[in-house]
Amino acid sequence: MNLAPDSGEAQIAEAAADFLLGSLGRARLHRVGTADLSAEQRGEVGGLGWFGLALPEQSGGSGLSAVEHALFFREAGRQCAPVDLLAQSLAANMPVGAALRESVLGGAVGVGLAVEDAGTLRVYGNPLAEFAIAVRPQGAALYRMAGVKAETRPSLVPSSTLRVIAGMPPVEAEAELPDLWVLGELATAAMLVGIAEAALELIAEYAKVRETFGRKIGAYQAVRHPCADMLVRIEAARAQLYFAATAIKEAHPSAQAHLDAAKHLANQAALANSDANIQLHGGIGVTEEHDAHLLHKQALLLSRLFGARRAVLANLLHQELAA
Amino acid sequence: MDLRYSDADIAFRASARNWLSSNVPSHRRPAHGPEAARFDRDWQRKLFEHGWAGVAWPKEYGGLGLSGLQQVIWYEELARARAPHHINTTYVALMHAGPTLIARGTDAQKAFHLPRILSGESLWCQGFSEPGAGSDLAALTTRGVIEGDEIVVNGAKMWTTDARYADYQELLIRTEPGSERHKGLTWVICDMSLPGIEVKPVRTMMMDAHVNMVFYENVRIPLANVVGEVGKGWSTALATLSFERGLGFIGDQLELAERVERAIELAGKVRTETGKYAIEDESIAQRLAALKADTMAIRAMTLAEIAESDRTGVPGPNGSVMKLMVTATHKALSELAGDLLGWEFLEFDGDRGAHPWTYDYLWSWVFSIAGGTNEIQREIIADRLLNLPKAR
Ligand SMILES: Cc1cc2nc3c(=O)[nH]c(=O)nc-3n(C[C@H](O)[C@H](O)[C@H](O)COP(=O)(O)OP(=O)(O)OC[C@H]3O[C@@H](n4cnc5c(N)ncnc54)[C@H](O)[C@@H]3O)c2cc1C
Numbered sequence: 001m002n003l004a005p006d007s008g009e010a011q012i013a014e015a016a017a018d019f020l021l022g023s024l025g026r027a028r029l030h031r032v033g034t035a036d037l038s039a040e041q042r043g044e045v046g047g048l049g050w051f052g053l054a055l056p057e058q059s060g061g062s063g064l065s066a067v068e069h070a071l072f073f074r075e076a077g078r079q080c081a082p083v084d085l086l087a088q089s090l091a092a093n094m095p096v097g098a099a100l101r102e103s104v105l106g107g108a109v110g111v112g113l114a115v116e117d118a119g120t121l122r123v124y125g126n127p128l129a130e131f132a133i134a135v136r137p138q139g140a141a142l143y144r145m146a147g148v149k150a151e152t153r154p155s156l157v158p159s160s161t162l163r164v165i166a167g168m169p170p171v172e173a174e175a176e177l178p179d180l181w182v183l184g185e186l187a188t189a190a191m192l193v194g195i196a197e198a199a200l201e202l203i204a205e206y207a208k209v210r211e212t213f214g215r216k217i218g219a220y221q222a223v224r225h226p227c228a229d230m231l232v233r234i235e236a237a238r239a240q241l242y243f244a245a246t247a248i249k250e251a252h253p254s255a256q257a258h259l260d261a262a263k264h265l266a267n268q269a270a271l272a273n274s275d276a277n278i279q280l281h282g283g284i285g286v287t288e289e290h291d292a293h294l295l296h297k298q299a300l301l302l303s304r305l306f307g308a309r310r311a312v313l314a315n316l317l318h319q320e321l322a323a
Numbered sequence: 324m325d326l327r328y329s330d331a332d333i334a335f336r337a338s339a340r341n342w343l344s345s346n347v348p349s350h351r352r353p354a355h356g357p358e359a360a361r362f363d364r365d366w367q368r369k370l371f372e373h374g375w376a377g378v379a380w381p382k383e384y385g386g387l388g389l390s391g392l393q394q395v396i397w398y399e400e401l402a403r404a405r406a407p408h409h410i411n412t413t414y415v416a417l418m419h420a421g422p423t424l425i426a427r428g429t430d431a432q433k434a435f436h437l438p439r440i441l442s443g444e445s446l447w448c449q450g451f452s453e454p455g456a457g458s459d460l461a462a463l464t465t466r467g468v469i470e471g472d473e474i475v476v477n478g479a480k481m482w483t484t485d486a487r488y489a490d491y492q493e494l495l496i497r498t499e500p501g502s503e504r505h506k507g508l509t510w511v512i513c514d515m516s517l518p519g520i521e522v523k524p525v526r527t528m529m530m531d532a533h534v535n536m537v538f539y540e541n542v543r544i545p546l547a548n549v550v551g552e553v554g555k556g557w558s559t560a561l562a563t564l565s566f567e568r569g570l571g572f573i574g575d576q577l578e579l580a581e582r583v584e585r586a587i588e589l590a591g592k593v594r595t596e597t598g599k600y601a602i603e604d605e606s607i608a609q610r611l612a613a614l615k616a617d618t619m620a621i622r623a624m625t626l627a628e629i630a631e632s633d634r635t636g637v638p639g640p641n642g643s644v645m646k647l648m649v650t651a652t653h654k655a656l657s658e659l660a661g662d663l664l665g666w667e668f669l670e671f672d673g674d675r676g677a678h679p680w681t682y683d684y685l686w687s688w689v690f691s692i693a694g695g696t697n698e699i700q701r702e703i704i705a706d707r708l709l710n711l712p713k714a715r
Contacts, residue, residue: 001325001326001327001328001329001332001392001626001630002324002325002630003324003326003623003626003627003630004324004627004630004631005324006324009324067324200709204709204710204711207711207712208710208711208712215712216711216712218705218711218712219711219712219713219714220714221698221701221702221714223711224701224702224705224709224711224714225698225701225705227704227705227709227711228643228647228700228701228702228704228705228708228709229647229701231644231704231708231709232644232647232648232651232704235624235641235644235648236617236620236621236623236624236648237620239620239623239624239626239627240616240619240620240623242324242623242627243326243619243622243623243626245324246324246325246326247326250325250326250327252326257619258619260616261615261616261619261620264612264613264616265616265617265620309609310605310609313608313609313612313613313616314608314609314612316612316615316616317587317608317611317612317615321580321619323328323336323399
């Protein structure tokens with residue numbers, strides 16, 4: 001029993017952090033035209049093997065596990081990475097032909113994230129992507145998007161473009177694969193933990209420099225105490241995330257329950273921390289040039305994906321926990 | 324990371340479960356008074372005699388010398404077996420006086436006290452807080468004057484839990500005249516039967532009187548009872564607080580998971596004003612599920628913290644994070660139980676055994692005040708974990 005990342009896991013997390021900061025750092029979102037994963041960025045991510053962390057080696061992946069997958073996406077969360085990153089990684093785990101899998105893994109073709117909403121599909125991600133993946137708790141479908149008529153809608157979330165499609169596009173592949181939902185729920189929980197952490201980092205730094213009434217705002221308890229509460233939410237959500245990721249890796253009988261708990265705590269931590277971060281920054285916190293809104297908007301999207309509050313809690317209530 | 328238990332862990336859980344299944348007292352703990360203290364001592368003696376006392380204490384001091392993880396397993400099994408609650412009159416002795424002596428005591432102090440603590444023979448209390456020194460502990464004024472090989476103590480302590488039943492006390496006093504704040508303090512073992520000590524119970528809103536005021540009039544304590552150095556008591560006190568705030572509530576935090584399951588059971592039996600079972604009410608179901616997630620996280624945090632303290636040997640400031648998480652969960656659970664029980668929640672005579680939910684509801688303030696208030700825990704986090712500019 002050990003619930004702290006070992007040195008190999010920590011190395012992956014560090015490499016992911018360096019790479020994502022350099023190639024997809026949050027600062028990108030203050031320049032125009034930076035939503036989504038461009039074909040070039042996709043190729044870079046794919047070239048380094050980040051799309052196949054949890055995929056077995058014989059399928060072209062890295063042969064690592066849910067743990068590394070979670071550690072990577074936690075870093076992606078901090079950078080408000082586009083959801084294409086997740087869609088692409090999930091698609092790499094679909095049962096498709098070797099050639100297509102290789103194109104997905106390497107980033108030669110793109111995949112958006114499709115969400116079913118009352119008979120329509122909402123697709124997040126690069127509008128030029130060739131595919132979109134829709135994941136349900138028990139299975140997933142990969143759709144061909146070439147030539148499909150889609151209406152672009154204004155997206156609240158700067159990292160990801162939104163389009164809506166009436167009707168269902170042609171299916172490239174379908175699978176009864178609960179594992180895909182598990183990887184998706186885990187990755188979104190991880191990204192939300194990353195957002196919760198980034199929010200605390202921002203306000204803890206600002207509280208050391210911003211002065212009012214002759215004192216640093218970090219000396220006021222009305223600022224200090226909400227920051228302490230942010231850390232409590234992070235520690236709870238992160239500990240449970242690690243527990244869930246490891247439970248999935250070990251095919252623990254209660255893995256799904258642990259994952260639902262992790263998603264719930266991560267939803268809560270990201271929403272509450274990114275909210276407090278805006279408030280405690282004062283006026284600068286509501287400006288476009290600041291990162292605070294990016295974190296909160298990203299949390300609004302991710303907390304709806306792969307289990308919003310009501311759904312995860314309803315699932316969790318009656319699941320038994322094995323030791 | 325891995326979640327697997329070793330064969331030794333699995334065997335330990337099985338034997339703990341087996342032993343507890345036939346040894347947990349069948350009668351309820353008396354609600355108050357010396358009978359309650361006797362019940363606690365008897366249970367501790369039984370644990371001791373059957374080799375279950377001091378699970379994580381080093382072997383050389385009579386403990387089992389087991390890992391932090393096995394300590395977690397032990398507390399989980401205690402909760403599962405509904406064994407006597409570990410926050411009772413043996414709590415101070417086992418959870419922080421003993422560990423303080425192990426860390427800072429002399430050989431003679433250890434040899435005398437540790438076996439008595441483990442066997443339940445001695446109960447301890449904590450004499451830190453005073454009427455004018457709670458959160459600001461360093462403002463304490465109870466003074467000790469060194470005369471020959473004795474310290475003569477005069478003053479008053481406040482909030483001393485279980486002082487009436489305790490044999491010994493962790494007593495923190497000012498021994499350097501004119502000293503201020505953290506300097507000039509001394510941590511000394513006070514025998515509660517010494518002449519000049521008067522204990523006055525303070526009744527609480529739980530309808531009991533487990534806290535007390537303790538008055539000292541020319542109480543003569545041997546210098547040999549000083550733990551650490553004369554004048555360096557603050558350092559010893561910080562060690563005590565680190566045990567108290569570190570894993571001191573471990574039993575309670577792991578028991579919360581069990582209590583949430585009981586609340587889920589309860590919600591399947593009681594009805595709301597609409598006539599439906601409470602569990603069918605979505606808002607109640609959601610609150611229960613959220614509490615379940617919180618207790619799962621508390622367990623994961625405990626395991627992570629155990630890994631850390633097994634590695635470094637000392638509990639870190641993460642104890643403050645844990646305390647905030649646990650007290651918030653405790654409170655939310657108690658409030659929910661109140662909603663489930665409706666009118667019945669308002670029947671209460673101070674007996675935790677008979678009215679556990681109401682008792683725990685009232686106790687939620689003790690939890691968020693004693694051992695350093697939640698506001699002080701946030702201050703500790705802001706200073707030590709977030710490195711924010713000092714408020715004071
Ligand atoms: C049931 C019970 C049992 C106890 N048992 C023991 C025991 O066995 N031994 C022992 O030594 N003590 C014991 N205590 C004492 C406990 O440690 C103190 O009550 C606690 O530290 C708070 O001190 P205080 O009561 O003087 O409150 P105060 O320090 O007067 O605080 C009053 C309020 O002000 C807030 N506050 C104070 N300072 C700050 C600050 N710097 N920033 C923000 N807010 C602040 C507090 O959080 C609190 O809300 C017990 C207390 C209770 C209630």
